[in-house]
Amino acid sequence: MDSENFIEDLKRYGILARRYSNFDIQEAKIEIFYATIESIDFDVLQEKGIKELTIGFSKILNIKFSNQNDVKIVFLKCNFLDQVFAFNRNFEKEVEFIGCNFEKEVDFNRVTFQDKVSFNEATFQDKVSFFKAQFLAKQEDNEIIENSFKEIIFEKKTSFSNAIFQARVNFNLSKFKDEVRFIKAQFLAKQEDNEIIENSFKEIIFEKKTSFSNAIFQARVNFNLSKFKDEVRFIKAQFLAKREDNKIINSFRETFFENKVFFKKTTFQARVNFYLSKFKDEVRFIDTVFKDNDFIFKDIEFYHAEFISNKKSTEQKYHFKNVIFKDVTSFKNLNIGELNFENVIFNNIVVFKDVDFVLNDKSKINKPNFINCTFSNQFNIEHKYIQYDFDEIKAKINSDTEKNYKNLLNYRDLFRKLKSNRIAHHNQIDASELRTQELYARELELEHKKDKSLKEKIERWQLIFYHQLCDHHTDILKSFNSLLIIIGIFSILSFFIILGFDYFFGFKVSIEGSLYQLLKFYNENIESLIKDHSISIFFTNFVILSLYMALLFLCIKFKIMRNIFIALSYASIVIIMGISPKIILPVMGIFTDKRVLFDPLSVIGGFYTLMFGFVAYSFIKTIRKNSIVPS
Numbered sequence: 001m002d003s004e005n006f007i008e009d010l011k012r013y014g015i016l017a018r019r020y021s022n023f024d025i026q027e028a029k030i031e032i033f034y035a036t037i038e039s040i041d042f043d044v045l046q047e048k049g050i051k052e053l054t055i056g057f058s059k060i061l062n063i064k065f066s067n068q069n070d071v072k073i074v075f076l077k078c079n080f081l082d083q084v085f086a087f088n089r090n091f092e093k094e095v096e097f098i099g100c101n102f103e104k105e106v107d108f109n110r111v112t113f114q115d116k117v118s119f120n121e122a123t124f125q126d127k128v129s130f131f132k133a134q135f136l137a138k139q140e141d142n143e144i145i146e147n148s149f150k151e152i153i154f155e156k157k158t159s160f161s162n163a164i165f166q167a168r169v170n171f172n173l174s175k176f177k178d179e180v181r182f183i184k185a186q187f188l189a190k191q192e193d194n195e196i197i198e199n200s201f202k203e204i205i206f207e208k209k210t211s212f213s214n215a216i217f218q219a220r221v222n223f224n225l226s227k228f229k230d231e232v233r234f235i236k237a238q239f240l241a242k243r244e245d246n247k248i249i250n251s252f253r254e255t256f257f258e259n260k261v262f263f264k265k266t267t268f269q270a271r272v273n274f275y276l277s278k279f280k281d282e283v284r285f286i287d288t289v290f291k292d293n294d295f296i297f298k299d300i301e302f303y304h305a306e307f308i309s310n311k312k313s314t315e316q317k318y319h320f321k322n323v324i325f326k327d328v329t330s331f332k333n334l335n336i337g338e339l340n341f342e343n344v345i346f347n348n349i350v351v352f353k354d355v356d357f358v359l360n361d362k363s364k365i366n367k368p369n370f371i372n373c374t375f376s377n378q379f380n381i382e383h384k385y386i387q388y389d390f391d392e393i394k395a396k397i398n399s400d401t402e403k404n405y406k407n408l409l410n411y412r413d414l415f416r417k418l419k420s421n422r423i424a425h426h427n428q429i430d431a432s433e434l435r436t437q438e439l440y441a442r443e444l445e446l447e448h449k450k451d452k453s454l455k456e457k458i459e460r461w462q463l464i465f466y467h468q469l470c471d472h473h474t475d476i477l478k479s480f481n482s483l484l485i486i487i488g489i490f491s492i493l494s495f496f497i498i499l500g501f502d503y504f505f506g507f508k509v510s511i512e513g514s515l516y517q518l519l520k521f522y523n524e525n526i527e528s529l530i531k532d533h534s535i536s537i538f539f540t541n542f543v544i545l546s547l548y549m550a551l552l553f554l555c556i557k558f559k560i561m562r563n564i565f566i567a568l569s570y571a572s573i574v575i576i577m578g579i580s581p582k583i584i585l586p587v588m589g590i591f592t593d594k595r596v597l598f599d600p601l602s603v604i605g606g607f608y609t610l611m612f613g614f615v616a617y618s619f620i621k622t623i624r625k626n627s628i629v630p631s
Contacts, residue, residue: 014044042066065089118148125155132162139167172202184214191219224253235264248273263288306330339368352381370414375421390440404448412441436472468556470622479622483615488569490608541603
């Protein structure tokens with residue numbers, strides 16, 4: 001191009017600008033606006049002693065940086081028409097490309113920025129790379145961000161891999177339309193206690209694959225409101241900010257993940273927040289380390305989630321609150337010290353594979369806690385981790401009656417939902433046990449409920465009775481022992497009725513005598529006694545029945561009384577079987593045939609027959625419910 005078309009005053013500074021450009025030259029400073037610039041040679045600029053160059057609203061074809069650039073550079077809304085090549089260059093002063101447009105490839109590989117850098121509102125239409133770039137500006141105690149990449153549009157592949165940011169960095173509101181890599185990037189800003197986040201990636205749109213693998217964040221990180229539309233990896237990324245007050249330091253608040261997400265061997269040394277985030281595809285937390293091994297997920301929507309560990313010796317805690325799992329959820333090879341689910345919806349299969357809920361000292365199992373959860377599909381967890389006996393549920397409550405009542409309502413709701421889940425997937429055995437746990441919770445719930453209605457009071461005692469009788473038709477041995485207690489109390493009381501009557505009439509039986517003689521004497525004299533003392537006999541019968549019910553109540557209420565009468569009942573059964581087995585069923589005749597009204601043996605026999613039939617039916621039902629043969 002003819003040299004006469006360039007401005008001579010700028011040409012001698014190495015700037016080939018066409019005529020009719022606005023410019024100003026003041027000692028060591030040059031300002032150019034609305035120009036079309038063929039080339040800029042920074043070697044010439046520096047030889048002429050220029051310390052500051054400002055170019056605005058101009059078109060620039062070629063730019064040649066020096067190896068060592070000691071000029072403050074400001075490009076404002078300029079259009080770079082050709083490649084920008086700054087490989088391995090050093091910039092000692094501030095560099096700004098504000099609102100600029102780069103039409104061709106940009107190469108800042110291995111470049112060193114000694115001072116502040118800003119590419120705010122720039123557009124890169126082709127590939128751009130800051131591979132191994134060093135941003136070494138000193139971090140200052142003001143609101144100016146040392147490395148600013150706000151509201152930038154990256155149209156093609158972008159790389160900040162192995163880059164080093166010595167001070168704060170801001171990518172807020174930028175858009176990466178193609179693949180972007182921050183692999184092994186180091187964000188080394190010092191952590192401060194103010195409102196300016198050291199590493200800010202707020203409201204960014206990542207449209208293609210993104211990788212922060214092996215990246216190091218020395219201070220706070222913020223990805224709030226960002227969108228990852230393709231796969232994103234945080235493999236071996238380190239979030240090293242620390243806080244002793246448990247305050248949230250690393251934030252992914254309302255972040256939207258549309259594709260796969262990998263947190264593998266990722267380290268968070270402070271609290272991380274995923275509040276209101278959505279994972280629309282698979283997310284994996286593999287050997288991820290959270291502060292105090294405490295995973296907290298609140299108000300999050302997962303699609304396919306996996307929580308995996310290859311270090312089973314590490315005890316971890318998981319807390320999920322107001323979370324939705326829409327697809328398969330897996331917990332694999334974990335040693336969980338604490339697992340809490342509150343207001344969680346499981347819409348698909350949940351798998352616990354090779355998971356231990358045992359503390360490292362092996363002293364006890366830490367069972368998961370569920371509050372107001374919904375199970376819509378298979379919930380595959382070992383039954384022992386959701387199995388509670390009565391004492392375990394009781395141990396969960398404390399002196400706060402109102403709180404106890406709410407806790408027990410939650411437990412009953414949990415057992416009901418898990419029972420329904422097991423029934424829906426044809427697991428009748430576990431469903432039966434969960435039904436029992438549901439009734440345990442209901443029993444304790446009624447115990448702690450204030451202002452119970454008469455119906456609820458009756459229901460409570462009914463639950464207590466069935467609990468002690470047969471463990472709500474789940475314990476065959478307990479049901480059988482209860483049947484023996486009914487027989488034992490009857491046989492013992494019958495024996496003492498006969499013995500007491502005979503003693504009243506002064507009948508004496510020798511050591512060689514028999515029970516037969518006692519019974520014969522009773523039968524021969526009971527009718528005359530009833531005729532002469534009918535009212536007394538009536539009250540005697542009342543006392544006998546009361547004593548029967550009192551003994552039965554004591555056996556139900558107190559374990560030691562139950563054990564004593566079980567032993568006595570076994571002995572009684574042996575004796576009865578040796579004398580006359582039909583005594584076990586008085587309805588067969590021995591105590592009912594031709595007996596007069598108010599006969600104590602007849603009265604207690606009739607009451608016993610009712611109780612025997614009731615408990616025998618319960619025993620048969622318990623056997624059927626515990627049978628593998630469908631009823």
